[in-house]
Amino acid sequence: MTHVFDxxxxxxxxxxxxxxxxxxxxxxxxxxxxxxxxxxATVVNGIxxxxxxxxxxxxxxxxxxxxIAEGQWxxxxxxxxxxxxxxxxxxxxxxxxxxxxTGTAVFGVARDTWSDTEPTPPAAPPAEEVEVSExxxxxxxxxxxxxxxxAGGMDGRNDADSTSTLWLRDRPERPLDFPALTAMTDxxxxxVFLRHGTYMPAGTITLTTYxxxxxxxxxxxxxxxxxxxxxxxxxxxxxxxxxxxxxxGEVLLATTHQLVYFKDPA
Amino acid sequence: MTHVFDxxxxxxxxxxxxxxxxxxxxxxxxxxxxxxxxxxATVVNGIxxxxxxxxxxxxxxxxxxxxIAEGQWxxxxxxxxxxxxxxxxxxxxxxxxxxxxTGTAVFGVARDTWSDTEPTPPAAPPAEEVEVSExxxxxxxxxxxxxxxxAGGMDGRNDADSTSTLWLRDRPERPLDFPALTAMTDxxxxxVFLRHGTYMPAGTITLTTYxxxxxxxxxxxxxxxxxxxxxxxxxxxxxxxxxxxxxxGEVLLATTHQLVYFKDPA
Numbered sequence: 155m156t157h158v159f160d161x162x163x164x165x166x167x168x169x170x171x172x173x174x175x176x177x178x179x180x181x182x183x184x185x186x187x188x189x190x191x192x193x194x195a196t197v198v199n200g201i202x203x204x205x206x207x208x209x210x211x212x213x214x215x216x217x218x219x220x221x222i223a224e225g226q227w228x229x230x231x232x233x234x235x236x237x238x239x240x241x242x243x244x245x246x247x248x249x250x251x252x253x254x255x256t257g258t259a260v261f262g263v264a265r266d267t268w269s270d271t272e273p274t275p276p277a278a279p280p281a282e283e284v285e286v287s288e289x290x291x292x293x294x295x296x297x298x299x300x301x302x303x304x305a306g307g308m309d310g311r312n313d314a315d316s317t318s319t320l321w322l323r324d325r326p327e328r329p330l331d332f333p334a335l336t337a338m339t340d341x342x343x344x345x346v347f348l349r350h351g352t353y354m355p356a357g358t359i360t361l362t363t364y365x366x367x368x369x370x371x372x373x374x375x376x377x378x379x380x381x382x383x384x385x386x387x388x389x390x391x392x393x394x395x396x397x398x399x400x401x402x403g404e405v406l407l408a409t410t411h412q413l414v415y416f417k418d419p420a
Numbered sequence: 421m422t423h424v425f426d427x428x429x430x431x432x433x434x435x436x437x438x439x440x441x442x443x444x445x446x447x448x449x450x451x452x453x454x455x456x457x458x459x460x461a462t463v464v465n466g467i468x469x470x471x472x473x474x475x476x477x478x479x480x481x482x483x484x485x486x487x488i489a490e491g492q493w494x495x496x497x498x499x500x501x502x503x504x505x506x507x508x509x510x511x512x513x514x515x516x517x518x519x520x521x522t523g524t525a526v527f528g529v530a531r532d533t534w535s536d537t538e539p540t541p542p543a544a545p546p547a548e549e550v551e552v553s554e555x556x557x558x559x560x561x562x563x564x565x566x567x568x569x570x571a572g573g574m575d576g577r578n579d580a581d582s583t584s585t586l587w588l589r590d591r592p593e594r595p596l597d598f599p600a601l602t603a604m605t606d607x608x609x610x611x612v613f614l615r616h617g618t619y620m621p622a623g624t625i626t627l628t629t630y631x632x633x634x635x636x637x638x639x640x641x642x643x644x645x646x647x648x649x650x651x652x653x654x655x656x657x658x659x660x661x662x663x664x665x666x667x668x669g670e671v672l673l674a675t676t677h678q679l680v681y682f683k684d685p686a
Contacts, residue, residue, distance in 0.1 A: 392530065
């Protein structure tokens, strides 16, 4: 049986070598358009399927220029420069002849070098001891994640600190891979909701994720929970940023940064 | 008299509406090719000069695909989607018909909203009380910055913490604007040098900066020192990330994230 995540990131060929076709999946809908994480994951999936791909994802930036409407969309993927150990991709998502998102990706070959991780994962009780929580019913995509908040849950409010930390995995369980990790870097609800304890119009404008994990580390992780944490630095003038980290035990899988649009509640 | 920074980011028209021409400036040379910060600043300058630009920089990603050789290079800037309050740009830097860098930018209009800044600037004595330090002589671009390290100076070594914090301004003094701020987000020397107390081959692969500052805040800052801080999270497999913040007093001007290539010293 195909996992719903794999259905949502599936691609079909087109007449063009560098364009593949995706299809929005109702299980990954957001309030307006699809969950940004599933769009980003589809891009990673598309590049990974290319016969000319070099190595694994190192960096991904996706700029959400307009909502994607329900239905088919085109993913244009061009490898504009291939070096000895890395490869640069330019990404364009279009629908009905209009650009809906732009992006770039860097893929590369893991080399053996000196290594160290400076931060430590946030303190958290084991996932089994933390209650599962749900986002509101109309956020379809969130139902595909088992989410266990250790700090900054969606039913809360914090007047000073926008940190959310949660145990996170696909529901049903699915082995962690690069597309799944990509989607998880966008799983945090907007930090401005936590500061106000209420909803307001908000959406990701641009997302950048750095993949520190190797394919071997993702395989070793398996289907267990990832520990994910994110916090904003500055809110103002209609935008805020968010910096996040995703951990597998002591292994820092990814760091992620995004800029989010928001409107004050009426 | 034109400031050397303005000479370095200067652009001339070409026969194409969406391509302008830049020229490397010896004062901003790095070890191989130009300082990545001056390339990024030139992109911001190019978009700001476009008659069809909407608002000010919100986000910029530049992927350094290959070194730019000394001489002229072409900057292709396309506004692929203009919304009510923001505008998405796709950036291509080429030289001799090859892609040397790719990128994307989001510009937008500042709106009045609720605001807050969660972190505080790093503790630092006043800039006047901190000694000016220089990078090594062959790093030409660094001579154009007054750099006063409060932590993690280039002559040091730290076995556990890659943080550098410094007071920073253009030399000679120059009023802070978006291109100058852009360049400053790449001013940190590679974090891996600090961890080892030595040089090794290293270079930025991709840089993403979010501009929290408004044009008014930059104008209010004037020519004084910015307080800049950066730290890596994970080193390994030939790469590390760096997260940084740039402050004007209590005002968080920008957050920045980059992925850097490195090789172990022989």
